[in-house]
Amino acid sequence: MTLTHLVHDHVIAYVNDLSTGFQDAAPRWRAVMHVLVVENDLDTRDLLYKALIDAGYEVSQAKGFSEALQLSGQHPDIGLVVVDLHTCVRLSGVEMAGEMRQRLSNSHYILTSSDWDALDPTCPDDMTILRKPYGRIELLRAVCGGVARRNERRRFGALKRPNRRRA
Template sequence: MPSKRDPQSSLVLVVEDDDLVRMIAVDMLEDAGFAVVSARQADEAWFILHERADIGVLFTDVDMPGSMCGVTLAERVHRAWPDIRLVLTSGRNRFANRDMPDHGLFVPKPYSVGEVVDAIHHAD
Protein backbone atom coordinates (compact mmCIF):
# COMPACT_ATOMS: atom_id res chain seq x y z
CA MET A 1 0.00 0.00 0.00
CA PRO A 2 1.46 3.40 -0.91
CA SER A 3 2.11 5.75 1.97
CA LYS A 4 -0.51 8.42 2.50
CA ARG A 5 0.17 12.06 1.69
CA ASP A 6 1.04 14.36 4.56
CA PRO A 7 -2.17 16.26 5.35
CA GLN A 8 -0.29 19.34 6.56
CA SER A 9 1.60 19.79 3.28
CA SER A 10 -1.32 19.07 0.94
CA LEU A 11 -4.91 20.22 0.53
CA VAL A 12 -7.99 18.90 2.26
CA LEU A 13 -10.92 18.57 -0.14
CA VAL A 14 -14.17 19.16 1.78
CA VAL A 15 -17.27 17.83 0.00
CA GLU A 16 -20.58 18.90 1.53
CA ASP A 17 -23.86 19.87 -0.14
CA ASP A 18 -25.12 22.01 2.76
CA ASP A 19 -23.59 25.46 2.22
CA LEU A 20 -23.49 26.42 5.89
CA VAL A 21 -22.02 23.08 7.04
CA ARG A 22 -19.43 23.24 4.24
CA MET A 23 -18.44 26.79 5.20
CA ILE A 24 -18.10 25.83 8.88
CA ALA A 25 -16.03 22.74 8.01
CA VAL A 26 -13.72 24.78 5.77
CA ASP A 27 -13.26 27.48 8.43
CA MET A 28 -12.69 24.86 11.13
CA LEU A 29 -9.99 23.08 9.12
CA GLU A 30 -8.31 26.31 8.04
CA ASP A 31 -8.23 27.43 11.68
CA ALA A 32 -6.57 24.09 12.50
CA GLY A 33 -3.80 24.88 10.00
CA PHE A 34 -4.93 22.99 6.91
CA ALA A 35 -5.13 24.35 3.38
CA VAL A 36 -8.64 23.61 2.10
CA VAL A 37 -10.59 23.50 -1.14
CA SER A 38 -14.28 22.64 -1.22
CA ALA A 39 -16.96 21.17 -3.44
CA ARG A 40 -20.75 21.14 -3.17
CA GLN A 41 -21.18 17.58 -4.41
CA ALA A 42 -19.23 14.46 -5.35
CA ASP A 43 -19.32 15.17 -9.10
CA GLU A 44 -17.68 18.56 -8.55
CA ALA A 45 -15.12 16.96 -6.22
CA TRP A 46 -14.28 14.33 -8.85
CA PHE A 47 -13.57 17.12 -11.35
CA ILE A 48 -11.37 18.96 -8.82
CA LEU A 49 -9.43 15.77 -8.09
CA HIS A 50 -8.64 15.41 -11.79
CA GLU A 51 -7.54 19.03 -12.05
CA ARG A 52 -5.30 19.18 -8.96
CA ALA A 53 -2.36 17.03 -7.88
CA ASP A 54 -2.06 18.52 -4.38
CA ILE A 55 -5.09 16.96 -2.64
CA GLY A 56 -4.00 14.83 0.30
CA VAL A 57 -7.27 14.35 2.19
CA LEU A 58 -10.87 13.80 1.12
CA PHE A 59 -13.34 14.82 3.84
CA THR A 60 -16.78 14.06 2.44
CA ASP A 61 -20.38 13.86 3.52
CA VAL A 62 -22.05 10.57 2.63
CA ASP A 63 -25.49 11.81 1.53
CA MET A 64 -25.33 14.21 -1.42
CA PRO A 65 -27.19 14.94 -4.62
CA GLY A 66 -25.62 14.08 -7.95
CA SER A 67 -24.49 10.90 -9.63
CA MET A 68 -22.64 9.48 -6.63
CA CYS A 69 -22.73 9.56 -2.85
CA GLY A 70 -19.73 10.15 -0.61
CA VAL A 71 -19.02 6.44 -0.19
CA THR A 72 -18.91 5.93 -3.96
CA LEU A 73 -16.67 8.98 -4.29
CA ALA A 74 -14.32 7.61 -1.61
CA GLU A 75 -14.20 4.21 -3.32
CA ARG A 76 -13.31 5.85 -6.64
CA VAL A 77 -10.68 8.06 -5.00
CA HIS A 78 -9.16 5.00 -3.33
CA ARG A 79 -8.83 3.27 -6.70
CA ALA A 80 -7.48 6.31 -8.56
CA TRP A 81 -5.37 7.93 -5.80
CA PRO A 82 -4.61 5.36 -3.07
CA ASP A 83 -2.32 7.85 -1.30
CA ILE A 84 -5.20 10.24 -0.47
CA ARG A 85 -6.51 9.92 3.09
CA LEU A 86 -10.27 9.32 3.36
CA VAL A 87 -12.56 10.69 6.08
CA LEU A 88 -16.33 10.37 5.71
CA THR A 89 -19.14 11.92 7.72
CA SER A 90 -22.91 11.74 7.98
CA GLY A 91 -25.68 12.92 10.24
CA ARG A 92 -28.12 10.31 8.94
CA ASN A 93 -26.06 7.16 8.69
CA ARG A 94 -23.55 5.56 11.01
CA PHE A 95 -20.71 3.48 9.66
CA ALA A 96 -18.00 1.46 11.34
CA ASN A 97 -14.48 2.39 10.31
CA ARG A 98 -14.09 -1.14 8.93
CA ASP A 99 -16.85 -0.29 6.40
CA MET A 100 -14.92 2.67 4.99
CA PRO A 101 -12.99 2.31 1.73
CA ASP A 102 -9.21 2.01 2.02
CA HIS A 103 -8.96 2.12 5.81
CA GLY A 104 -10.60 5.53 5.84
CA LEU A 105 -12.33 6.77 8.97
CA PHE A 106 -15.89 7.79 9.77
CA VAL A 107 -16.76 10.82 11.93
CA PRO A 108 -20.46 11.23 12.81
CA LYS A 109 -22.16 14.61 12.64
CA PRO A 110 -22.18 16.79 14.57
CA TYR A 111 -18.41 16.62 14.82
CA SER A 112 -15.78 18.66 16.60
CA VAL A 113 -12.61 20.04 15.08
CA GLY A 114 -10.62 17.63 17.25
CA GLU A 115 -12.51 14.60 15.95
CA VAL A 116 -11.97 15.59 12.32
CA VAL A 117 -8.31 16.51 12.74
CA ASP A 118 -7.65 13.25 14.60
CA ALA A 119 -9.39 11.27 11.84
CA ILE A 120 -7.36 13.07 9.16
CA HIS A 121 -4.09 12.19 10.88
CA HIS A 122 -5.07 8.57 11.57
CA ALA A 123 -6.68 7.62 8.25
CA ASP A 124 -4.41 4.96 6.70
Protein backbone atom coordinates (compact mmCIF):
# COMPACT_ATOMS: atom_id res chain seq x y z
CA MET A 1 0.00 0.00 0.00
CA THR A 2 1.45 3.34 -1.00
CA LEU A 3 1.46 6.55 0.97
CA THR A 4 -1.14 7.98 -1.43
CA HIS A 5 -3.54 5.13 -0.61
CA LEU A 6 -3.02 5.60 3.14
CA VAL A 7 -3.62 9.35 2.95
CA HIS A 8 -6.65 8.79 0.70
CA ASP A 9 -8.17 6.29 3.15
CA HIS A 10 -7.66 8.62 6.13
CA VAL A 11 -9.07 11.63 4.30
CA ILE A 12 -12.13 9.65 3.18
CA ALA A 13 -12.70 8.32 6.72
CA TYR A 14 -12.34 11.81 8.23
CA VAL A 15 -14.70 13.46 5.76
CA ASN A 16 -17.24 10.66 6.12
CA ASP A 17 -17.15 11.07 9.91
CA LEU A 18 -17.84 14.79 9.48
CA SER A 19 -20.68 14.22 7.06
CA THR A 20 -22.76 11.76 9.05
CA GLY A 21 -26.37 12.36 8.18
CA PHE A 22 -25.60 14.31 5.00
CA GLN A 23 -27.90 12.12 2.93
CA ASP A 24 -30.76 13.02 5.27
CA ALA A 25 -30.47 16.61 4.07
CA ALA A 26 -31.03 15.59 0.44
CA PRO A 27 -34.44 16.59 -0.89
CA ARG A 28 -36.88 13.66 -0.90
CA TRP A 29 -38.97 15.07 -3.77
CA ARG A 30 -36.42 14.67 -6.53
CA ALA A 31 -36.77 11.92 -9.08
CA VAL A 32 -34.26 9.09 -8.90
CA MET A 33 -31.28 9.77 -11.16
CA HIS A 34 -29.41 6.85 -12.68
CA VAL A 35 -25.63 7.22 -12.27
CA LEU A 36 -22.97 5.13 -14.01
CA VAL A 37 -19.65 4.79 -12.14
CA VAL A 38 -16.68 3.81 -14.34
CA GLU A 39 -13.68 3.07 -12.13
CA ASN A 40 -11.04 0.34 -12.43
CA ASP A 41 -10.16 0.35 -8.70
CA LEU A 42 -12.57 -1.95 -6.86
CA ASP A 43 -12.33 -0.16 -3.49
CA THR A 44 -12.96 3.27 -4.99
CA ARG A 45 -15.81 1.92 -7.12
CA ASP A 46 -17.43 0.38 -4.03
CA LEU A 47 -17.07 3.62 -2.03
CA LEU A 48 -18.68 5.60 -4.86
CA TYR A 49 -21.47 3.05 -5.17
CA LYS A 50 -22.27 3.12 -1.45
CA ALA A 51 -22.17 6.92 -1.19
CA LEU A 52 -24.47 7.37 -4.20
CA ILE A 53 -26.91 4.63 -3.15
CA ASP A 54 -27.09 6.13 0.36
CA ALA A 55 -27.88 9.51 -1.20
CA GLY A 56 -30.83 8.00 -3.10
CA TYR A 57 -29.38 7.54 -6.59
CA GLU A 58 -29.75 4.45 -8.75
CA VAL A 59 -26.21 3.28 -9.54
CA SER A 60 -24.60 0.98 -12.10
CA GLN A 61 -20.90 0.10 -11.95
CA ALA A 62 -18.35 -0.63 -14.66
CA LYS A 63 -14.68 -1.46 -14.30
CA GLY A 64 -13.74 -0.53 -17.85
CA PHE A 65 -14.77 0.91 -21.19
CA SER A 66 -16.40 -2.17 -22.73
CA GLU A 67 -18.50 -2.81 -19.63
CA ALA A 68 -19.49 0.88 -19.51
CA LEU A 69 -20.59 0.78 -23.16
CA GLN A 70 -22.61 -2.36 -22.51
CA LEU A 71 -24.34 -0.78 -19.50
CA SER A 72 -25.02 2.43 -21.42
CA GLY A 73 -26.80 0.37 -24.06
CA GLN A 74 -28.86 -1.45 -21.43
CA HIS A 75 -29.73 1.71 -19.47
CA PRO A 76 -30.41 4.67 -21.77
CA ASP A 77 -31.84 6.51 -18.74
CA ILE A 78 -28.36 7.11 -17.27
CA GLY A 79 -28.22 10.82 -16.52
CA LEU A 80 -24.76 11.12 -15.01
CA VAL A 81 -21.46 9.30 -15.58
CA VAL A 82 -18.59 9.41 -13.07
CA VAL A 83 -15.46 8.24 -14.88
CA ASP A 84 -11.83 8.01 -13.78
CA LEU A 85 -9.41 9.64 -16.21
CA HIS A 86 -7.13 6.58 -16.27
CA THR A 87 -9.66 3.73 -16.17
CA CYS A 88 -8.84 2.31 -19.58
CA VAL A 89 -5.39 1.60 -21.00
CA ARG A 90 -6.25 2.47 -24.60
CA LEU A 91 -8.58 5.43 -23.95
CA SER A 92 -8.48 8.33 -21.52
CA GLY A 93 -11.56 9.20 -19.49
CA VAL A 94 -12.21 12.14 -21.82
CA GLU A 95 -12.08 9.90 -24.90
CA MET A 96 -14.26 7.33 -23.14
CA ALA A 97 -16.83 10.03 -22.32
CA GLY A 98 -16.78 11.17 -25.95
CA GLU A 99 -17.49 7.63 -27.16
CA MET A 100 -20.24 7.15 -24.58
CA ARG A 101 -21.91 10.43 -25.59
CA GLN A 102 -23.04 8.74 -28.79
CA ARG A 103 -25.32 6.56 -26.64
CA LEU A 104 -25.88 8.85 -23.66
CA SER A 105 -26.12 12.26 -25.28
CA ASN A 106 -28.17 13.78 -22.43
CA SER A 107 -25.81 12.67 -19.66
CA HIS A 108 -23.41 14.86 -17.71
CA TYR A 109 -19.86 13.60 -17.16
CA ILE A 110 -17.70 13.96 -14.06
CA LEU A 111 -13.99 13.18 -14.56
CA THR A 112 -11.99 12.05 -11.54
CA SER A 113 -8.25 11.61 -11.16
CA SER A 114 -5.44 11.88 -8.66
CA ASP A 115 -3.27 13.21 -11.50
CA TRP A 116 -4.29 16.84 -11.07
CA ASP A 117 -2.04 18.14 -13.85
CA ALA A 118 -3.65 15.82 -16.41
CA LEU A 119 -7.20 16.94 -15.64
CA ASP A 120 -7.18 20.61 -16.62
CA PRO A 121 -5.78 20.48 -20.17
CA THR A 122 -7.79 17.41 -21.20
CA CYS A 123 -11.20 18.21 -19.74
CA PRO A 124 -13.77 19.86 -22.02
CA ASP A 125 -15.76 22.77 -20.60
CA ASP A 126 -18.98 20.78 -20.35
CA MET A 127 -17.52 18.19 -17.94
CA THR A 128 -17.00 18.50 -14.20
CA ILE A 129 -13.62 17.84 -12.61
CA LEU A 130 -13.41 15.98 -9.29
CA ARG A 131 -9.88 15.69 -7.93
CA LYS A 132 -8.85 12.69 -5.82
CA PRO A 133 -8.77 12.29 -2.91
CA TYR A 134 -12.31 13.46 -2.28
CA GLY A 135 -14.88 12.64 0.35
CA ARG A 136 -18.56 11.97 0.30
CA ILE A 137 -19.52 15.62 0.55
CA GLU A 138 -17.35 16.62 -2.42
CA LEU A 139 -18.70 13.69 -4.44
CA LEU A 140 -22.34 14.53 -3.72
CA ARG A 141 -21.73 18.23 -4.36
CA ALA A 142 -20.22 17.38 -7.77
CA VAL A 143 -23.08 14.98 -8.57
CA CYS A 144 -25.75 17.54 -7.58
CA GLY A 145 -23.97 20.17 -9.68
CA GLY A 146 -23.75 17.74 -12.59
CA VAL A 147 -27.46 16.97 -12.36
CA ALA A 148 -28.24 20.71 -12.35
CA ARG A 149 -26.00 21.32 -15.38
CA ARG A 150 -27.59 18.38 -17.22
CA ASN A 151 -31.08 19.70 -16.51
CA GLU A 152 -30.08 23.21 -17.58
CA ARG A 153 -28.60 21.87 -20.82
CA ARG A 154 -31.77 19.87 -21.50
CA ARG A 155 -33.95 22.90 -20.80
CA PHE A 156 -31.99 25.52 -22.74
CA GLY A 157 -30.16 23.37 -25.28
CA ALA A 158 -26.55 23.60 -26.36
CA LEU A 159 -26.69 27.39 -26.80
CA LYS A 160 -26.16 28.11 -23.13
CA ARG A 161 -22.94 26.59 -21.79
CA PRO A 162 -22.22 27.30 -18.14
CA ASN A 163 -18.66 27.76 -16.93
CA ARG A 164 -16.92 24.57 -15.86
CA ARG A 165 -16.99 24.07 -12.12
CA ARG A 166 -14.32 22.31 -10.17
CA ALA A 167 -15.58 20.28 -7.26
